[in-house]
Amino acid sequence: MNPAFTLFMWARGPAFDVALAIFAAGITLRLVEMVVLGRKTDLAPAKGHPIRQGLATIFTRSIPRPGLVRFAPGTYLGGYVFHLGFFAAFLLFAPHIALIRDALGLSWPAANRAIVESATALAVVAAIILFFSRVMDPVRRALTGFEDYLVLLLSVLPLVTGYVAANKLFGNPEMMLAVHVLSVDALLIVFPFTKLMHSVSFVFSRYYNGAIQGRKGAES
Amino acid sequence: MMAPIADPRFSPMPAGMFFSASVGNALPLLHQIRHALTALLTGGTETIIDLGAIPFGPGDEAVLEETLGTGEVHAVLTAMGESHVRETAIPGVWRIDHRDMAGALQSRFVEITMMPDILKTQREDAVRGLKVLEDRLAALDGGTPV
Amino acid sequence: MKTRPLLSETMAAHGVSRRTFMKYCATLASVMALPPALAPRIAQALERARRPSVIWLSFQECTGCTESITRSHAPTIEEMIFNTISLDYQDTLQAAAGHQAEAARHQAMKENYGKYLVVVEGSIPVANPAYSCFAGRSNLDVLKETAAGAAAIVTVGTCAAYGGIPHAMPNPTGARAVSDIITDKPIINVPGCPPIPVVMTGVLAHFLTFGVPELDDLGRPKAFYGDVIHDRCYRRPFYDKGLFAETFDDEGARAGWCLYKLGCKGPTTHSVCATVKWNGGVSFPIQSGHPCLGCTQPDFWDGGGFYKPLSVPTGDYRALAAGGVGVGAVVGAAGALVGRGVKAEAARKHETVDAHDLEKPS
Known part of the structure; x- marks a missing residue:
């Protein structure tokens, strides 16, 4: 009867259920795989503190190396702004908090519209800068494959569609809401099987990197 | 101007539910009225605002009422129920409330004008009035003096 | 006629x-x-x-x-x-x-x-x-x-x-x-x-x-149906400020904050309830403290629940996600064990080569 609303109901009903199940199964699969596979025991005596350095590296890698910001400002600043903006828009917007409360029972105060919308806009601008930094630089362009472009597109779509739906910029607002939820469903489905997995696996990779260097007594 | 807003007497809601002017719709409406009054003075443009189309929250009406105040003119029409035409304390800004015969409110307007049209005699009524007067005069001329 | x-x-x-x-x-x-x-x-x-x-x-x-x-x-x-x-x-x-x-x-x-x-x-x-x-x-x-x-x-x-x-x-x-x-x-x-x-x-x-x-x-x-209630609602400023009633009897509900989290369908419901109102302009559901049910929309009765926020999924997604975690754990463990098996097998089959072997004519 109302295609926009029907699509919206499908997107937040069966489509979300399936997407979330795939997301949960995929993330668990890859985490369990990582843990069970483990790493070969290093029999050499440690020269430093592998565990301590491994744990520390999980956090210290969030701070850029001196000089690198100047070397690739677009990548660094764009990366920061995109990640912070994405999570601010995701975690501070009331409808999203309502969803998390329903799912996990956790709740926190929402931010006002100006903050959420500025964060969204900044994240989108940052994503565009990141896209251009990939396309303009010949080395990065050569390293970028279809998956990278897909992942970039899928992480920006929820921001753009959400902004359009909330501000009724164009199109039928209900249809845009449906498209927004569908874009999130798509993001959830591809998440575990693409580089988006870094948002979980970074803990492991940073720990391993830190621990390997720590064992050698080197900086990480 | 802010003083009456904080006064819970003007709120139709209990004090706990009082709605502050900062989030209500009275303030934007008052600004619209200010622009309309400027337009009336500069270009003679009249404006009618339908209060039935404004999303008023509790307390908004009190803010409007208090800010506009009561002026010099208060006319009552008896036209299938009463209509109250009041000039506010801001000359040029009128409040018009139409009521039905049971006294229930039918529609409410703010008019920014030198003279609301509804107060003027309508041409059709004047034509009918002329005829009525002529008939009455004819009755006086032809009839027996009282 | x-x-x-x-x-x-x-x-x-x-x-x-x-x-x-x-x-x-x-x-x-x-x-x-x-x-x-x-x-x-x-x-x-x-x-x-x-x-x-x-x-x-x-x-x-x-x-x-x-x-x-x-x-x-x-x-x-x-x-x-x-x-x-x-x-x-x-x-x-x-x-x-x-x-x-x-x-x-x-x-x-x-x-x-x-x-x-x-x-x-x-x-x-x-x-x-x-x-x-x-x-x-x-x-x-x-x-x-x-x-x-x-x-x-x-x-x-x-x-x-x-x-x-x-x-x-x-x-x-x-x-x-x-x-x-x-x-x-x-x-x-x-x-x-x-x-x-x-x-x-x-x-x-x-x-x-x-x-x-x-x-x-x-x-x-x-x-009459051009705007959604949300856009004409006097509680909209609270939505924009991020102030919400979380339950029907909390401080936010008493202060008249936005009812989105209590399931208000105002954002997707087209009607003039917020301006024309009901009972001679006295009030409308949201002003009376109850979320909009969305009654002017097709299939409003099957919209996933009157008290479920619009952003909350309608299905039994928690059970499905839990099932997904279970399946993922089993498949992930199995995959990793197979991988370890392959690795061990490769290590077992690995033949060491020394300089003498290389000297041998093939």
Whole structure:
């Protein structure tokens, strides 16, 4: 009867259920795989503190190396702004908090519209800068494959569609809401099987990197 | 101007539910009225605002009422129920409330004008009035003096 | 065919002054959600309007829409509208019953063929027409017969407009909307459960003065269903500030904050509830502290729950996600063990090579 609303109901009903199940199964699969596979025991005596350095590296890698910001400002600043903006828009917007409360029972105060919308806009601008930094630089362009472009597109779509739906910029607002939820469903489905997995696996990779260097007594 | 807003007497809601002017719709409406009054003075443009189309929250009406105040003119029409035409304390800004015969409110307007049209005699009524007067005069001329 | 009198003639006959008529038109402009400056245009149109014959059909419904329109806050408006139209058949209100009532309907149809207005309240059972009949005839039959000579159809209430509550899952009667059955007549949908009284009369007044109003994708007059409640809600500033009632009795609920998290459907519901309001402009559900149910929208009854926020998924997603975690753990562990097995096998098969081996002729 109302295609926009029907699509919206499908997107937040069966489509979300399936997407979330795939997301949960995929993330668990890859985490369990990582843990069970483990790493070969290093029999050499440690020269430093592998565990301590491994744990520390999980956090210290969030701070850029001196000089690198100047070397690739677009990548660094764009990366920061995109990640912070994405999570601010995701975690501070009331409808999203309502969803998390329903799912996990956790709740926190929402931010006002100006903050959420500025964060969204900044994240989108940052994503565009990141896209251009990939396309303009010949080395990065050569390293970028279809998956990278897909992942970039899928992480920006929820921001753009959400902004359009909330501000009724164009199109039928209900249809845009449906498209927004569908874009999130798509993001959830591809998440575990693409580089988006870094948002979980970074803990492991940073720990391993830190621990390997720590064992050698080197900086990480 | 802010003083009456904080006064819970003007709120139709209990004090706990009082709605502050900062989030209500009275303030934007008052600004619209200010622009309309400027337009009336500069270009003679009249404006009618339908209060039935404004999303008023509790307390908004009190803010409007208090800010506009009561002026010099208060006319009552008896036209299938009463209509109250009041000039506010801001000359040029009128409040018009139409009521039905049971006294229930039918529609409410703010008019920014030198003279609301509804107060003027309508041409059709004047034509009918002329005829009525002529008939009455004819009755006086032809009839027996009282 | 009788010539129906012009409205202006009817009014003049009742001694209604031009000023009174202008007052009425000003109110009508407000009721029709038109700019007040259009009142003179309404007056002109009304002067030329003839009383149309109206046939009101009641199908699968609760009569709440009739209750709503007859309990309107501005009785004289409705009186004038109903003086303006000729309500020739309305089985709840009319005195006639049985064969007399049906005869009245047939007579009105015959006398005004091609010109009368049909108002439909309620949905039409199609799967089993026996669920709703009158005078021994199915709703489907009566609708088709009556619609054939109609100038236009106004559906009053969500049931007639979109199937409404009878159409809710699992739709035992096979309920359908009028627009599912009649496709060759202009249909004006006036949904709501019930619709706001002045919206119903406003639509009738618009049909009378300017004909079929401009409609949206769902057949609703844009004047009344153009905006979503959320955009006209006086609590909207709280939404924008991130201030929400979390339960029905918390501080936020008492302070009148936004009801989104309590399941308010205002953001997807098109209606003038927030401006025209109910009970003579006294209040509307959100002002009374209850979230909007979305009753002017198709399938509002199956929208995932009245108290579930719009952003919350409607399915049993937690169980599915838990199942996903289980499946993922098993498959991941199995995959990793297979990988370890492959690695161990490779290590076992690995043959060490030394310099002497390399020296050997192959």
